[in-house]
Amino acid sequence: MEKMHSAEEFRKHAHRMVDWIADFYQEIEKYPVKSQVQPGEIYNQLPPSAPEQGEPMEQIFADFQKIILPGVTHWQSPNFYAYFPANASFPSMLGEMLMSALGAQCMIWETSPAAAELEEKVMLWLRDILGLPKAFSGVIQDTASTATLCAMLTAREKKTTSESNEKGIQHLKKMRVYCSAETHSSVEKGVKIMGLGRENLVKIPVDEAQRMRTDLLKLAIEKDLKDDYQPLCVVAALGTTGTLAFDDLDEIAVICKAFDIWLHVDAAYAGSAFILPEYQHYLQGIEGVDSFVFNPHKWLMTHFDCSAYFVRDPEALVNTFSILPEYLKTSSRGKVNDYRDWGIPLGRRFRALKVWFVLRSFGINGLQETIKQHISLTEELGALIRQQSDFVLKVQRMNLLAFYYQPQDILGQKQLNDINQQLMEQLNASGKLYLTHTKVDGRFLIRMVIGQSSVARNHVMESWKIIQDTARKIHTP
Numbered sequence: 001m002e003k004m005h006s007a008e009e010f011r012k013h014a015h016r017m018v019d020w021i022a023d024f025y026q027e028i029e030k031y032p033v034k035s036q037v038q039p040g041e042i043y044n045q046l047p048p049s050a051p052e053q054g055e056p057m058e059q060i061f062a063d064f065q066k067i068i069l070p071g072v073t074h075w076q077s078p079n080f081y082a083y084f085p086a087n088a089s090f091p092s093m094l095g096e097m098l099m100s101a102l103g104a105q106c107m108i109w110e111t112s113p114a115a116a117e118l119e120e121k122v123m124l125w126l127r128d129i130l131g132l133p134k135a136f137s138g139v140i141q142d143t144a145s146t147a148t149l150c151a152m153l154t155a156r157e158k159k160t161t162s163e164s165n166e167k168g169i170q171h172l173k174k175m176r177v178y179c180s181a182e183t184h185s186s187v188e189k190g191v192k193i194m195g196l197g198r199e200n201l202v203k204i205p206v207d208e209a210q211r212m213r214t215d216l217l218k219l220a221i222e223k224d225l226k227d228d229y230q231p232l233c234v235v236a237a238l239g240t241t242g243t244l245a246f247d248d249l250d251e252i253a254v255i256c257k258a259f260d261i262w263l264h265v266d267a268a269y270a271g272s273a274f275i276l277p278e279y280q281h282y283l284q285g286i287e288g289v290d291s292f293v294f295n296p297h298k299w300l301m302t303h304f305d306c307s308a309y310f311v312r313d314p315e316a317l318v319n320t321f322s323i324l325p326e327y328l329k330t331s332s333r334g335k336v337n338d339y340r341d342w343g344i345p346l347g348r349r350f351r352a353l354k355v356w357f358v359l360r361s362f363g364i365n366g367l368q369e370t371i372k373q374h375i376s377l378t379e380e381l382g383a384l385i386r387q388q389s390d391f392v393l394k395v396q397r398m399n400l401l402a403f404y405y406q407p408q409d410i411l412g413q414k415q416l417n418d419i420n421q422q423l424m425e426q427l428n429a430s431g432k433l434y435l436t437h438t439k440v441d442g443r444f445l446i447r448m449v450i451g452q453s454s455v456a457r458n459h460v461m462e463s464w465k466i467i468q469d470t471a472r473k474i475h476t477p
């Protein structure tokens with residue numbers, strides 16, 4: 001290897017970058033939370049073609065700081081309250097560093113036995129700390145979107161006794177998937193990818209707490225059976241993205257059992273909170289669930305990507321995705337897991353390593369404390385919002401608040417929506433904090449998620465002050 005790519009050069013640059021990373025985290029609050037660049041601003045600073053000759057790392061790193069960094073939205077800023085948390089942590093980062101260092105492709109057991117066996121073990125650890133049934137086995141997927149697609153494909157394969165993989169689905173009854181109107185768009189995307197057709201995703205209306213109306217679910221299934229459709233899968237949401245609504249799993253499980261329908265649970269965002277005993281009640285009915293996904297890469301101090309997918313019947317999963325079932329049966333069945341057969345991609349990163357680092361470094365206790373702290377900050381801010389006569393708190397669940405500004409002299413919803421949208425845009429343009437919105441019954445709500453890895457009381461209080469000041473500057477009665 002040339003000198004510039006030698007281990008000695010690497011050592012020098014890596015030390016420098018690690019120092020930069022530590023400084024970056026210490027000073028992260030000085031960066032605008034939401035990137036302030038205009039469309040094309042980054043692209044236009046980059047040369048039209050790759051360099052002919054290799055360039056020194058100093059120069060590349062300088063351009064990273066100068067060109068790239070201003071175009072980054074800082075998900076790790078403690079003043080990031082948008083979308084959902086995407087927790088990073090130093091133990092997770094160290095795990096990721098070592099994973100890159102090993103550069104292993106962990107598609108099957110033989111291509112890195114430690115990756116397969118550590119994954120098997122940490123998934124059982126995660127299963128147990130969430131209080132999921134002992135009958136579940138787990139696999140790490142890249143995202144919840146992929147896991148949900150895997151669930152629906154497995155449901156189809158099982159329902160059609162492997163005919164869909166063998167002969168295709170054209171000659172089969174039209175299959176239907178059910179979820180609430182508030183369920184994440186990844187379900188719809190999955191249904192489209194599977195070739196079921198979007199019109200065969202039945203979106204069940206929600207009640208006043210944004211939960212699936214289970215009476216309407218039952219009616220929809222009965223009607224579909226009468227019309228000769230094949231009900232395939234229900235996706236229940238434990239924590240919708242918009243308002244963290246929790247479907248009634250227990251009731252949905254009874255319906256799925258009665259009609260022999262696959263029940264998949266999407267707990268991508270809120271699932272991490274099940275490590276707290278006080279939220280275990282949401283899992284009532286889990287015994288009737290076929291598959292379950294949650295994202296440690298959201299709220300469990302673990303870097304993207306790491307989506308934990310659990311199944312009751314791993315054989316059904318492997319039957320759906322295995323490309324060499326005979327080989328599997330002879331050489332490894334019952335002895336090792338070849339995770340390439342547990343999902344869509346062949347290639348796999350050694351993602352279990354960062355999960356192991358996180359679980360060991362924080363301990364169950366440390367993770368529980370972190371999530372508890374986020375929820376208690378949310379409760380504190382919720383109480384403060386309720387005290388203000390010109391703010392209306394519409395939703396408070398776990399670590400999510402959805403509220404709107406309502407100056408006394410303005411009552412029309414359209415005008416209030418405009419003011420609140422303006423408020424959100426001004427807050428985000430300030431770079432001081434970053435919030436997103438949701439709509440409930442046509443009302444524009446500012447949505448604030450308090451779950452960032454390093455968020456503390458002072459950040460939340462300061463942000464609340466900025467929100468009020470900005471709102472009253474936009475409009476005072």
Ligand SMILES: *Cc1c(COP(=O)(O)O)cnc(C)c1O
Binds near residue numbers: 143237239241269307
């Ligand atoms: C974020 C989210 C998803 C999608 O997660 P990815 O891992 O990015 O695919 C799905 N469902 C819910 C409820 C989510 O909050």
